[in-house]
Amino acid sequence: MALSEYTNRIDLKLVAEMVTPGSRVLDVGCGDGELLALLADTRQVDARGIELSREGVAGCVARGLSVIQGDADTDLFEYSDDSFDYVILSQTIQATREPRVVLEQMLRIGRRAIVSFPNFGHWRMRGQVFFLGRMPVTDALPYSWWDTPNIHFCTIRDFVTLCDEVGAVKERAVALNAAGGKVGVSAPWWFWNLFGAQAVFLLKRG
Secondary structure, three states: OOHHHHOOOHHHHHHHHHOOOOOEEEEEOOOOOHHHHHHHHHOOOEEEEEEOOHHHHHHHHHOOOEEEEOOHHHHHHHOOOOOEEEEEEEOOHHHOOOHHHHHHHHHHHEEEEEEEEEOOOOHHHHHHHHHHOOOOOOOOOOOOOOOOOOOOOOOHHHHHHHHHHHOEEEEEEEEEOOOOOEOOOOOOHHHHHHHOOEEEEEEEEO
């Protein structure tokens, strides 16, 4: 099945396109397994996942996926070096307690890491804070401040700085606007930071 026929989520399609067919993949914080199922069906990967919520694990098992209950902040240490070709963290890094440690562990156990996240520097978010004086709520960040699972909001520029801090090489990066279209590939980081609603990064160890 083609990627376009499987899901309407542009970020998941981008992640899938970055994965080489037949690879060993670990999806960290895999939710109900939508991305894992997409990768297994369209890229024929050896798909594994860890998910914190029991409901998510149950959803993955119902799809026939190999998923265990686990916490990104504590359980990645259990995996040996180069256990996977790709370790994926999709829309989850902002919900981890130690984002830097999680990213370092991903780059240790995977030959490559793919990270996607909502961009807190998007102009709509800046506008809500500036004009309304309230924490922003958008399609990419749909939670109110009192019930959000997100504890480390970051911008695209913040994430680029983190990559530099841990010595991660940025092999590919894509920013998406609120409509799901790609922000100019050759645009500078500040432009991505202002107009990208979310971003997807393909990384490897330096």
